[in-house]
Amino acid sequence: MDHCILRVALDTPLHAVFDYRWPCDAAARPFPGQLVLVPFGPREVVGIIVAVVDDTDVPAEKLKDALAVRSQLAPLSDEWLALAGFAADYYQRPLGEVALPGLPKNLRVPKTVALDRAIKKLAKEEAPHDPTPVGMPTLNAGQRAAADAIGGAQGYAPMLLYGVTGSGKTEVYLQACAQVLAREPDSQILILVPEINLTPQLEANIRARFPGVTLATLHSSLSEGERMLHWLAAHRGKARIVLGTRLAILASLPRLKLIVIDEEHDPSYKQQEGLRYSARDLAVWRAWQLKIPVVLGSATPSLETWHHAQSGRYRKLELRERAVRQATLPAVKLVNMEHDRPDGGVTMQLKAALRQRLERGEQSLLFLNRRGYAPVICCESCGWVSDCKRCTAFMVLHKGEFKLRCHHCSLEMRIPRHCPTCGNVDLQPLGRGTQRIEENLREWFPEARILRIDADSTRKKGSAQEAFDTVHRGEVDILIGTQMVAKGHDFKKLTLVGILNPDTALFSQDYRASERLFAQLMQVAGRAGRTAQTDGGSASEVLVQTRYPQHPLYAACVNHDYDRFAGALLAEREQAGLPPYLFQAMLRAEAPELAKALEFLLAARDCIAHDGITINDPIPMSMTRVHNVDRAQLLVESPSRPVLQAFLKEWMARLRDMRTRVKWSLEVDPVDI
Numbered sequence: 001m002d003h004c005i006l007r008v009a010l011d012t013p014l015h016a017v018f019d020y021r022w023p024c025d026a027a028a029r030p031f032p033g034q035l036v037l038v039p040f041g042p043r044e045v046v047g048i049i050v051a052v053v054d055d056t057d058v059p060a061e062k063l064k065d066a067l068a069v070r071s072q073l074a075p076l077s078d079e080w081l082a083l084a085g086f087a088a089d090y091y092q093r094p095l096g097e098v099a100l101p102g103l104p105k106n107l108r109v110p111k112t113v114a115l116d117r118a119i120k121k122l123a124k125e126e127a128p129h130d131p132t133p134v135g136m137p138t139l140n141a142g143q144r145a146a147a148d149a150i151g152g153a154q155g156y157a158p159m160l161l162y163g164v165t166g167s168g169k170t171e172v173y174l175q176a177c178a179q180v181l182a183r184e185p186d187s188q189i190l191i192l193v194p195e196i197n198l199t200p201q202l203e204a205n206i207r208a209r210f211p212g213v214t215l216a217t218l219h220s221s222l223s224e225g226e227r228m229l230h231w232l233a234a235h236r237g238k239a240r241i242v243l244g245t246r247l248a249i250l251a252s253l254p255r256l257k258l259i260v261i262d263e264e265h266d267p268s269y270k271q272q273e274g275l276r277y278s279a280r281d282l283a284v285w286r287a288w289q290l291k292i293p294v295v296l297g298s299a300t301p302s303l304e305t306w307h308h309a310q311s312g313r314y315r316k317l318e319l320r321e322r323a324v325r326q327a328t329l330p331a332v333k334l335v336n337m338e339h340d341r342p343d344g345g346v347t348m349q350l351k352a353a354l355r356q357r358l359e360r361g362e363q364s365l366l367f368l369n370r371r372g373y374a375p376v377i378c379c380e381s382c383g384w385v386s387d388c389k390r391c392t393a394f395m396v397l398h399k400g401e402f403k404l405r406c407h408h409c410s411l412e413m414r415i416p417r418h419c420p421t422c423g424n425v426d427l428q429p430l431g432r433g434t435q436r437i438e439e440n441l442r443e444w445f446p447e448a449r450i451l452r453i454d455a456d457s458t459r460k461k462g463s464a465q466e467a468f469d470t471v472h473r474g475e476v477d478i479l480i481g482t483q484m485v486a487k488g489h490d491f492k493k494l495t496l497v498g499i500l501n502p503d504t505a506l507f508s509q510d511y512r513a514s515e516r517l518f519a520q521l522m523q524v525a526g527r528a529g530r531t532a533q534t535d536g537g538s539a540s541e542v543l544v545q546t547r548y549p550q551h552p553l554y555a556a557c558v559n560h561d562y563d564r565f566a567g568a569l570l571a572e573r574e575q576a577g578l579p580p581y582l583f584q585a586m587l588r589a590e591a592p593e594l595a596k597a598l599e600f601l602l603a604a605r606d607c608i609a610h611d612g613i614t615i616n617d618p619i620p621m622s623m624t625r626v627h628n629v630d631r632a633q634l635l636v637e638s639p640s641r642p643v644l645q646a647f648l649k650e651w652m653a654r655l656r657d658m659r660t661r662v663k664w665s666l667e668v669d670p671v672d673i
């Protein structure tokens with residue numbers, strides 16, 4: 001028998017593809033995109049065939065045989081391989097490290113039991129496809145125009161759906177989907193949401209509207225069995241709508257015809273470890289590659305997207321009003337904490353507003369982006385504070401569990417009974433987290449039904465969903481939560497939002513902080529007043545507690561004036577030479593001692609000529625130490641993306657050759673500076 005050479009991408013940090021021999025006749029060669037089981041060191045691993053060739057430079061005695069080709073699975077398409085290839089190139093990672101983690105775990109194991117079972121199960125479920133939507137509401141003129149623009153778009157068409165909170169962007173997506181599904185019987189649509197908690201609401205909407213359409217979801221809380229089935233349904237073209245979080249951008253979708261990115265401004269679209277990709281940016285590339293439309297929806301678009309919309313690169317579709325008749329944007333009011341001094345974190349004015357809502361049976365939401373009871377405890381007699389011994393951070397008080405916990409390295413300890421340095425027994429919590437506000441609320445409003453939603457209260461699988469359902473059913477009077485409650489949710493009975501302590505972000509050294517704060521405030525404010533007021537109901541309002549009521553960011557919030565605020569920020573960025581007018585990459589280094597990390601970064605800076613590139617000085621990261629390692633960073637900038645990309649490629653090759661024990665990584669288009 002003859003043989004061929006399979007060139008295989010494997011999930012390893014090595015920047016290479018690996019050749020294997022595969023005995024077969026010329027007519028029965030495997031295809032690129034097929035999965036293959038190969039020996040790799042002492043293990044057997046699954047890789048992706050990227051090419052099938054006749055010869056290899058690997059000497060015959062070293063060349064190993066591939067063990068099995070997964071012929072029961074159709075090959076991943078050339079387009080999918082190109083997408084993974086682009087992501088690998090752009091983010092400077094090996095192809096296998098990008099492509100393989102995008103596949104369900106059960107596909108990447110030596111045994112095929114799970115795969116075979118899933119294939120059988122899917123074959124049994126063959127359902128007729130009927131794209132006819134049911135119960136579609138009548139759209140208002142703005143929604144209609146937007147839905148037609150999206151549904152009717154042909155070829156590569158990036159669009160920004162810029163619609164105020166509650167303007168009914170979801171309906172626009174659904175109607176656009178209906179048009180695409182009706183026009184192209186085989187088509188697939190990918191819808192991304194930033195956060196897993198937003199999937200159930202949208203999933204229910206989609207199922208209700210398209211009962212004859214197969215929907216697959218892809219997010220991190222699926223079991224491996226479910227993930228395999230859903231992934232396979234997408235890969236085989238059976239799932240017509242795929243709804244997922246950022247990882248779904250790498251789903252195999254052979255007949256993809258439309259991509260929707262909801263809440264496109266959300267930082268969760270950026271993966272913050274390993275392959276640090278932006279699902280939004282990859283979505284736009286994927287649309288360009290496939291020559292299909294892509295919609296980015298938001299009430300507070302990212303400045304990158306806004307910039308493209310202003311320059312005409314993206315088409316701007318606008319929804320200026322709330323979708324529900326008589327629902328209006330809430331009145332945003334600033335409460336000056338210098339005059340109305342908060343007691344227990346809440347001002348008199350906000351307390352009165354809460355009481356009024358309670359009396360009327362309406363819901364309120366308090367937003368505080370800090371979980372735990374108090375961010376730190378201290379000794380008032382000697383000044384001791386609860387530092388984490390492993391991080392540049394405080395140990396947060398979790399009173400109910402009698403624990404101090406570091407939110408960065410997860411170190412836990414019992415709350416000390418007395419000060420570790422002076423023995424004083426009177427240790428005080430400083431500042432407030434959501435748990436402490438919850439405790440205060442229960443004291444002030446003993447009759448109210450109070451619910452806290454944050455990462456701590458929703459640890460158990462399914463508990464977040466349960467909590468949100470409770471709110472939707474109207475069984476909560478006051479909801480207190482972190483950014484988890486701020487996004488996308490359509491709370492129908494909410495008429496008051498209180499924002500407790502937003503000021504700290506005003507003085508951050510990260511130039512993106514104000515963009516983020518503004519978006520967050522507008523988003524959380526947007527949860528209020530989403531339905532028409534019945535007679536006697538309260539007008540919806542948002543109270544922002546601040547010490548800086550003069551700050552222009554708050555003025556923009558009061559006026560719901562995203563346009564002007566974004567315009568001003570963009571002008572500032574242009575003047576200061578910052579993204580989106582400049583392109584960046586961040587090299588980070590970690591070592592047990594800061595000096596070693598800085599030393600590596602200095603060597604990295606000096607190891608290469610860099611025309612057209614600015615390399616800044618290495619600096620310690622603002623949170624320098626995490627889990628006993630010190631971290632430093634080096635920012636690289638260029639006004640030209642291609643110039644930066646070419647430089648990074650060469651630079652990374654040099655760094656990989658450099659012998660160092662320092663752990664380093666590169667982030668392209670960093671979001672946290």
Ligand SMILES: Nc1ncnc2c1ncn2[C@@H]1O[C@H](COP(=O)(O)OP(=O)(O)OP(=O)(O)O)[C@@H](O)[C@H]1O
Pocket residue numbers: 137138139140143163164165166167168169170171298299323324325487488489490526527530
């Ligand atoms: N044409 C319509 N007629 C009546 N109600 C509508 C219409 N379109 C949307 N709605 C309702 O308006 C509410 C807000 O819609 P949706 O949640 O889609 O807003 P959104 O634009 O996504 O807001 P956000 O940016 O805050 O997430 C929903 O309750 C929805 O059912």
Ligand SMILES: [Zn+2]
Pocket residue numbers: 388389390391393406407408409410411626627
């Ligand atoms: Zn720590």
